[in-house]
Structure formats: structure tokens, C-alpha cells
Amino acid sequence: MILLERKVPNKLLFANALVRRLDKNHEYFDYYVNLSNRLQAGYKGELFVDRQLIEITHPEKHFLLFNYECINEFGFSHQIDTLLLTPEFLLIIEIKNISGRVDYDEDKHQLTRTLIDATESFTNPFTQVKRHGQYFFRLLKRLKISLPIEYAIVCSNPSTIIGTIPKHPPFFHASGLQFYLNKLEAKHKSVVTHSKLIELSKYLISNLKRQEVKNNIDPSNIKKGVLCEMCNYKFQMHYKAGFWCCPNCGVRNKNAILQSLDDYRLLVNKYITNQEFRDFFGVDSMQVISKLLARLGLTSEGEKRGRRYIIPENIVERGPF
Ligand SMILES: [Zn+2]
The missing domain is CATH 1.10.10 (Arc Repressor Mutant, subunit A)
Structure with a gap:
């Protein structure tokens, strides 16, 4: 069952509005055109992964929350691409849309993408999902729900070449989701009742907190x-x-x-x-x-x-x- 639908991200709506309303000669115009294209591609990738997940999960016992955002007990935010709640485990999914080849250097905590002749560094998804996991570990302990936490970093672009990557948390193509879920179901025995899972879902929904988009553009600069x-x-x-x-x-x-x-x-x-x-x-x-x-x-x-x-x-x- 889908508890939280994915919507067009506020950041993308904001970037699109600026592309319509900023003068082409404005110093940030090109920046917002690039941002809009990047966010649009990311959103498309997320929808692609969502479709696969909807197909392979069971609506009567699995709960899906797309783009879940909350504030932790220290006042810092978590933006989670997808949360899957099952009676056996809680799965945190980070979706990456990266073209080219991706590699990860564990000592440097650095994810790189290589195109034909250029290499660039990206936000580290491994640290990201582990940080979300630590939050859920504390939360489940507080709510007295003993549910194992699992991770997946899913690549939404089928043409990405996954290079040297650590074994954990697993990083794989969306086509590997079915296999991975089967593996997790075989690994964990049913530990949480349906009513406990509903209690957790209600807690998560009531604590949903969307991040506001910061607008640094003076309204006098827009058409x-x-x-x-x-x-x-x-x-x-x-x-x-x-x-x-x-x-x-x-x-x-x-x-x-x-x-x-x-x-x-x-x-x-x-x-x-x-x-x-x-x-x-x-x-x-x-x-x-x-x-x-x-x-x-x-x-x-x-x-x-x-x-x-x-x-x-x-x-x-x-x-x-
Ligand atoms: Zn016209």
C-alpha cells in the first residue's frame, strides 16, 4: 500500500518557475536551467524505480513511503527517497541517477562519476543511507519496535556502469530489486505484527516535515x-x-x-x-x-x-x- 505518494519536488517546481521568470542574462539563469534539468532527470529516475517497487511488493502487507522527510531529535533533517516497511524489515532506499561509470573510494568516502574524459565527485550515498539508518535505529528503540533495518542504493539509470563499490550498503540497478527483496525476506523471519506496523506508519506520517526551499532571488528580478x-x-x-x-x-x-x-x-x-x-x-x-x-x-x-x-x-x- 502506498502511504505517501511521490510528488514533483518543491526544488524542481522552484527551479522551473525561475527558468520561466528570470531574464536570460541574469547571472543565475544558466545555473537554474542546469538545476532544473538535473532535478527533472532525478525525478524521472525515482518514478522509474517506484514503478518497479509497486509491482514487486504486496499491497496488503507492505507499506511504501516515497520521498519521506522528517526532522530528527537534534533538529536536523532527513530526506529519504523511499521507505519500505514490511513485517520482516524496514528498507531505506536511496535512488541515484548517474550516467557514466561510478566508483567509490572507501578511505576517502568519495563517490566519483567518470564520463568519457571527465571525473567528478558526488554526494556520498553510503554515508547518507547509514545516517538515515541510525535515525531509524534510535526511533524504533524509542517506539519499542524490533524491526531490522536494511539498506539499498538503487541506480535508476540502466546505462550506468557500476565500477568499484563496497559490498555494503548494496548498490545495484533497479532490475535487481526483486532479487534483493527475496534475499531479505529469506534472511529475516516475521518479527512485527500488522498492528505494530500500522502504529509505526502512523507515527511516520504524523512526523512528516517537508523542507522549505530557500529563495535567494529578489522578487524585483523576476518577470x-x-x-x-x-x-x-x-x-x-x-x-x-x-x-x-x-x-x-x-x-x-x-x-x-x-x-x-x-x-x-x-x-x-x-x-x-x-x-x-x-x-x-x-x-x-x-x-x-x-x-x-x-x-x-x-x-x-x-x-x-x-x-x-x-x-x-x-x-x-x-x-x-
Ligand atoms: Zn504567445
Whole structure:
């Protein structure tokens, strides 16, 4: 059973919003284009591994939590790609999307990737999963649940060549997941009852804490307006008779506002007043915007001039309205 669905990571949404809204000459534009591409590839790889896991696990006795985030007792965060809870063991999975050849130097705690003629160093997934494991070891002890902790570092890119790598924690291709799970099931006898596993799941869900994305870009540096997707976000659309119209390609669209409001939420503020809406999206009439805000069905706080609307996280999925 999937207890926690994987969603598009906030960091990726944020990078995509900046790619749409930063001027191409801005000093960080190229950085965010690269970041967006890298995060997109990583997310795609995670979805690929998720599909394999969903297929080989048993929905009635296995619990899956995708992209689980929490804060430990010392106030530091854990971001775990995948958690698999079974009556026999708790499996921490780290997913790596690395092209080329990967090698690990145990003395230096260094993971390297070699392309045809370039070698670079990566975050060390071995230390990462072990740190998560130590957290779960303390947590399970506190909750008095005796469940063995297991690890896997799964490579989501089938073309990666896994070079010199330590035996533990195991690092393998997604195609090896079935074999690995069978091995773990044979190794551990059933130790935890279904109700204990549910208790642990509830605890984990109630302690879910997503990391906020830090925005270092001043809102004065981002492009205002509802931007035309057809024109690669180069042109600002005008609002006419209920439609957003592009002066360049002539497209008319009601829902273009949704993506733009999401950009506003990510890059400026999750609250917006009628005045701020008019300033940012270039509409003069307060009445027109009041009507539009009512149609969007956003929750509001405060009264009259002080009223502010809350832009929800799933605004893009709301359309068409
Ligand atoms: Zn256009």
C-alpha cells in the first residue's frame, strides 16, 4: 500500500518557475536551467524505480513511503527517497541517477562519476543511507519496535556502469530489486505484527516535515505578468473578457493564470491581495480581479482592503475552471 505518494519536488517546481521568470542574462539563469534539468532527470529516475517497487511488493502487507522527510531529535533533517516497511524489515532506499561509470573510494568516502574524459565527485550515498539508518535505529528503540533495518542504493539509470563499490550498503540497478527483496525476506523471519506496523506508519506520517526551499532571488528580478507558454514565456498576456491573450501569437487562454499564480506562490508569496494581483499581472480594474479571484475559489483571510487570498500548492492541477 502506498502511504505517501511521490510528488514533483518543491526544488524542481522552484527551479522551473525561475527558468520561466528570470531574464536570460541574469547571472543565475544558466545555473537554474542546469538545476532544473538535473532535478527533472532525478525525478524521472525515482518514478522509474517506484514503478518497479509497486509491482514487486504486496499491497496488503507492505507499506511504501516515497520521498519521506522528517526532522530528527537534534533538529536536523532527513530526506529519504523511499521507505519500505514490511513485517520482516524496514528498507531505506536511496535512488541515484548517474550516467557514466561510478566508483567509490572507501578511505576517502568519495563517490566519483567518470564520463568519457571527465571525473567528478558526488554526494556520498553510503554515508547518507547509514545516517538515515541510525535515525531509524534510535526511533524504533524509542517506539519499542524490533524491526531490522536494511539498506539499498538503487541506480535508476540502466546505462550506468557500476565500477568499484563496497559490498555494503548494496548498490545495484533497479532490475535487481526483486532479487534483493527475496534475499531479505529469506534472511529475516516475521518479527512485527500488522498492528505494530500500522502504529509505526502512523507515527511516520504524523512526523512528516517537508523542507522549505530557500529563495535567494529578489522578487524585483523576476518577470511579472501572465506569461505565454506557447511563446516560451517571453510575452506577457493581456486580460480581455475573461481570457488571457498573447499579443505575439494571438492565443486565448483562461487557465494561463494558474501557472502564473503558482510562480507567484513559489517566488514571491503564497498570499496575494487584490492590489498585488493587479500590480503583478497588469490588470487595472479592481472589480474585474475581484470577480476572477472569486471564480478561482481561493480561500481568503481578513476584510475589505486587508483581504488576502491564499494560493494553494495544487493550483496548477485545479484547472480548467
Ligand atoms: Zn504567445
